[in-house]
Amino acid sequence: MNTNAELTYLNGFGNEHETEALSGALPIGQFSPQQCPYKLYAEQFSSTAFTAPRNSNRRTWMYRIRPSIAMGDYLPMDKGLIRTGPITEAVCPPNVMRWDAVPMPDGKVDFVQGLTTIAANGDAKTLTGIGIHVYTANTGMENRFFNNADGEMLFVPQQGELMAYTELGRLHVKPGEIMVIPRGIKFKIELPNGPVRGYICENYGGDFHLPERGPVGANGYANDRDFQYPTAWFEDKDGDYSLITKFGGELFQASLDHSPCDVVAWTGNSAPYKYDLSRFNVINTVSFDHPDPSIFTVLTSQTNTPGTANCDFVIFPPRWMVAENTFRPPWYHRNIMSEFMGLIEGVYDAKEKGFVPGGMSLHNCMTPHGPEAEVFEKASNAALAPQRYENTLAFMFESCYPIAPTKFALESDIRQKDYLQCWGDLKKYFDGNR
Structure with a gap:
């Protein structure tokens, strides 16, 4: 077992990385020699088609103690409250919707x-769309591992720290x-400092990548260098393990007689990664008007229509507001894109009451929304000195496909049935004589 406890990372979004936990474990000059160093197995992991263009092709070569096929048969298991697109268990209304935070669980979860x-x-089986989940947990997975054949998973922690043990290292x-x-990718989640809660975007479509900068130029937004990948870490450990796989919207479980964290070395560009949102270089107006929220895009998964996102991951971090003669909160709008928001900490500037950390809101395609009435009054009459937005970190999963809530979300006690009332005091100010 590799006992090096120090966490080190490889930097650079989507780069070809190579890392080995034992010196000389990576073959030189070829990927699959007749015999690999240390008598390891070579296994290629491809998350795009073999023939995808070079700039979008993602694959990694793993050198592991046992190949992944060294496992038992899958058996179906209960999927609990996990659902997968398309959602057919309930009718999706066009109403604005908002939820409180999902409470922490009772018992060991x-x-x-x-x-x-x-x-x-969308539809996971046609590789389109997204699933939006909340995770809560108060105990680690121990000898249970998970992998998702339906999509990649974007974790947005809201409370508590995660230690992800993945095939390719720890994050x-x-x-x-x-x-x-x-x-x-196979992984398990352990909890180094107690209970956790957060959001997940399960991306059924093309892999997340960095958006183009366009006229902004070579720098700004999320910079490649700030994305961190794990270095190789492995354990050669026999025992009773299980692998849970999400496939076609269902859960299946198989037995293993060893830890799947047995990759001694790897090289490639398809691997888990992390990013510190405080490193996002915010671009904003220095003259007038509120730019489109697309200026806050960290990652994007595009459809085949240029400029149209299967999913954009957008953040609203601490930043300066300096726009002159401008209504500074987001304007009232209706949008072809559907917007699912969450709040990590603090207060979101357009919703000062009722939108709580761990909470969520959904504004679907062409459903009108914007600042609550009280925020409109305050922003319309504020002295427009430069203002620093502190103690805030909100995010949005934005998609070109309408987002359907599950039966649980529609019927749960955490749904705020009175959400619409935050606009109830909007007044008529029209004066035809002016």
């Missing part, structure tokens, strides 16, 4: 047991950071 689907769109993630685990 690990990451998989605590997964609850709030909404989804320690806390609120204010995100983690992405590619489709098909």
